Amino acid sequence: MRRLPLFLxxxxxxxxxxxxxxxxxxxxxxxxxxxxxxxxSRAGVRALDEKVPQALSSMRPRASAxxxxxxxxNRMVTKQQDIPLTDSTLxxxxxxxxxxxxxxxxxxxxxxxxxxxxxxxxNATRMAETGVFAGRERxxxxxxxxxxxxxSAYMNVLRDTAALRLQESNVSVLAExxxxxxxxxxxxxITLTDIAQAEARLAAGQSLASxxxxxxxxxxxxxRQSIGVEPKKLAxxxxxxxxxxxxxxxxxxxxxxxxxxxxAALHDADAADIDIKVIQADFxxxxxxxxxxxxxxxxAGIYNRNVGGYVGxxxxxxxYEGGLTSxxxxxxxxxxxxxxxxxxxxxxxxxxxxxxxxxxxxxAKTQISAAQTQIxxxxxxLYGVRExxxxxxxxxxxxxxxxxxxxxxxxxxxxxQRERVVASYAVLAAMGRLTTEILALEATxxxxxxxxxxxxxxxxxxxxxxxxx
Numbered sequence: 001m002r003r004l005p006l007f008l009x010x011x012x013x014x015x016x017x018x019x020x021x022x023x024x025x026x027x028x029x030x031x032x033x034x035x036x037x038x039x040x041s042r043a044g045v046r047a048l049d050e051k052v053p054q055a056l057s058s059m060r061p062r063a064s065a066x067x068x069x070x071x072x073x074n075r076m077v078t079k080q081q082d083i084p085l086t087d088s089t090l091x092x093x094x095x096x097x098x099x100x101x102x103x104x105x106x107x108x109x110x111x112x113x114x115x116x117x118x119x120x121x122x123n124a125t126r127m128a129e130t131g132v133f134a135g136r137e138r139x140x141x142x143x144x145x146x147x148x149x150x151x152s153a154y155m156n157v158l159r160d161t162a163a164l165r166l167q168e169s170n171v172s173v174l175a176e177x178x179x180x181x182x183x184x185x186x187x188x189x190i191t192l193t194d195i196a197q198a199e200a201r202l203a204a205g206q207s208l209a210s211x212x213x214x215x216x217x218x219x220x221x222x223x224r225q226s227i228g229v230e231p232k233k234l235a236x237x238x239x240x241x242x243x244x245x246x247x248x249x250x251x252x253x254x255x256x257x258x259x260x261x262x263x264a265a266l267h268d269a270d271a272a273d274i275d276i277k278v279i280q281a282d283f284x285x286x287x288x289x290x291x292x293x294x295x296x297x298x299x300a301g302i303y304n305r306n307v308g309g310y311v312g313x314x315x316x317x318x319x320y321e322g323g324l325t326s327x328x329x330x331x332x333x334x335x336x337x338x339x340x341x342x343x344x345x346x347x348x349x350x351x352x353x354x355x356x357x358x359x360x361x362x363x364a365k366t367q368i369s370a371a372q373t374q375i376x377x378x379x380x381x382l383y384g385v386r387e388x389x390x391x392x393x394x395x396x397x398x399x400x401x402x403x404x405x406x407x408x409x410x411x412x413x414x415x416x417q418r419e420r421v422v423a424s425y426a427v428l429a430a431m432g433r434l435t436t437e438i439l440a441l442e443a444t445x446x447x448x449x450x451x452x453x454x455x456x457x458x459x460x461x462x463x464x465x466x467x468x469x
Contacts, residue, residue, distance in 0.1 A: 015198075021235040024154050024421075027227050029441045031150035032143065041142040042446065048135040049452045051128035058121035059114050060459065069105040108294035112314070118279070118284030127274040134267035136448050138261040144260070144434040146226070153219065153226040155237050156362045159418040160216040163411055169208035170407050174202040177403070181396055199395070201400045239424035243438060244431075246360045251431050255350050259432035259456045263341070265346040270359040272336035278396035279332050282325045285317040345420035364416055371413035377404035 032038065107144045114121070178198040225233045245251050256262060293309035318325075382402040388394040428434045436443035454465035 002278050021233040022231070023235045024151065024190045024237040025439065025441060027154045027234075028147050028150050028439065029436070029443055030229065031146055031227045032436055032441065034441050038143055038146055042448070045132070045135045045139050046451050047449050048128075048132050049448075049455050052125060052165060052452070053458055054201050054457050054458075055121060055124035055128045058117065058124065059109060061113040063111045065104070065107070065109045069103070071101070073101045080316075102298040104296075104298040106294065108292060111291045112288050114286070114288045115313075116287045117211040117286070118281030118286060119196040120281030123274050123277040127271045127278060130267050130271040130274065130451060133259065134264045134271065137264035137267065139448065140432075140435070141260040141264070143436075144429050144432070147434050147439075148425055148429045148434075150226045151237075152422050153223040153423050154231075154234065155418045156219040156454050157216070157231045158217045158234055158237060159414050160212065161234075163416045164209065164212040164216050166410055166414070167212040170403070171202070171205045172347075173401075173403060174198070176203045177243055177396075178202050188436045189392075190396060197397050197400060198344060200328045201404070208416065220365070237421045239421045240428055240439070241424055242423060243433065244361075244427050248355065251349055251358060254433065255354050255431045256347060256365060259346075259350045259430070260345065262346045262350055262432075269343055272332070272339040274335060276329060276332045279325065279328045282321070282328075283318060285315060287316075288314050290314050297449065306436070324440050350430065354427070357423060357430045359424040360419065361427050364420040364423050367416035368413065369422055371409060374409040375406065375413060376400070378409045383404050391453040 028414050068290075072466065090372075148262070178195070180197040181190065181194050185192065185195055220231055289311070291309070291311045294307070296306040298304060382399075385398050385402040389396070389399055425434060428438070451465060
């Protein structure tokens with residue numbers, strides 16, 4: 001098996017390659033701009049934005065109108081004993097009947113303006129804003145996961161395509177080896193055992209090639225899912241070492257300060273603390289100004305009309321609510337304690353992730369160097385075994401084993417090169433810096449603050465703002 005140049009091990013062509021190859025940066029950009037996962041997360045953040053005007057609405061005026069319209073029929077019968085003044089012996093009942101119909105109707109307009117609610121609305125607004133900030137960090141985490149998934153899918157296609165080429169090349173070499181073995185058998189140099197060994201190794205090589213083809217198809221499917229298009233011609237991928245600090249300690253420091261998992265956990269802890277104050281406001285009195293104007297016609301009776309209005313203050317002083325609010329405060333305090341512990345958990349998880357990915361990156365660098373040395377040694381060994389076999393000092397099985405060792409070494413290099421690139425992106429993601437800005441990708445700009453500012457001060461309207469997607 002002749003030696004392949006190193007660049008061929010990571011150069012991949014999947015079907016009908018166009019003139020211009022797809023780059024890893026281009027694939028990441030395509031995945032970022034077209035990812036339904038990112039678009040879904042953005043919609044979720046926009047939904048969180050609406051929690052802020054909802055909280056602000058608690059201190060805004062409320063107005064309501066109601067009206068009543070009906071039909072009524074009245075018949076009133078009265079009886080009385082009437083005694084004539086001229087003759088007291090004559091007396092008899094007098095019956096009076098009154099009847100009529102009317103259309104009772106009424107209308108009223110009520111307005112209430114909260115004045116004091118125990119600071120519940122203010123704290124609810126702060127909690128909603130904190131929830132929005134946490135949502136933005138989770139959106140950033142989603143974007144990083146999409147970018148890392150795209151980088152992994154890209155490198156998997158390169159790896160599996162190169163591995164398939166090596167397996168197919170190995171099948172060709174084994175087929176040629178079998179042909180030469182049969183010629184040597186005809187010449188009386190070897191036995192049928194050598195032919196059987198070559199045939200067995202060829203069948204095994206064909207099986208491995210079939211497995212490599214299936215693995216490539218699976219990687220192409222994952223590529224299509226992550227990036228949105230079929231892979232055509234892919235340029236070799238490169239690690240992002242320029243964006244990674246020189247020491248693991250520096251990477252850990254950056255991760256603790258910038259990773260979205262930690263920042264989201266901190267915002268969640270702040271929101272939980274504020275929620276305690278929101279619930280405690282239910283112990284405090286509430287004051288509002290209430291105004292009402294109304295008109296009533298034929299409601300209290302036929303031919304009766306009442307028009308009026310009033311303005312007053314409404315004071316509500318809670319005294320005892322059965323222990324409900326007290327239980328809610330205790331619950332909120334426990335949740336706040338849990339959220340603070342979640343911050344510690346998030347920090348520990350991120351530090352472990354940085355360390356694991358940093359170790360994987362260093363191991364991949366060592367594996368590449370070792371695999372290159374192994375390939376060079378395996379090539380020399382294969383050449384020597386073939387020469388010794390010509391002198392009758394080696395068997396066919398020795399040649400087949402040497403060929404297999406060389407194939408394994410080359411596949412090991414392909415895997416190490418893939419791990420080298422992916423591990424560098426994994427370290428960048430563990431630091432919280434796998435973003436389009438850090439990677440210098442010309443991505444379609446999206447600023448979640450735009451939609452937030454558009455809806456924060458809205459007092460009404462059911463149409464979603466434009467320009468925030």
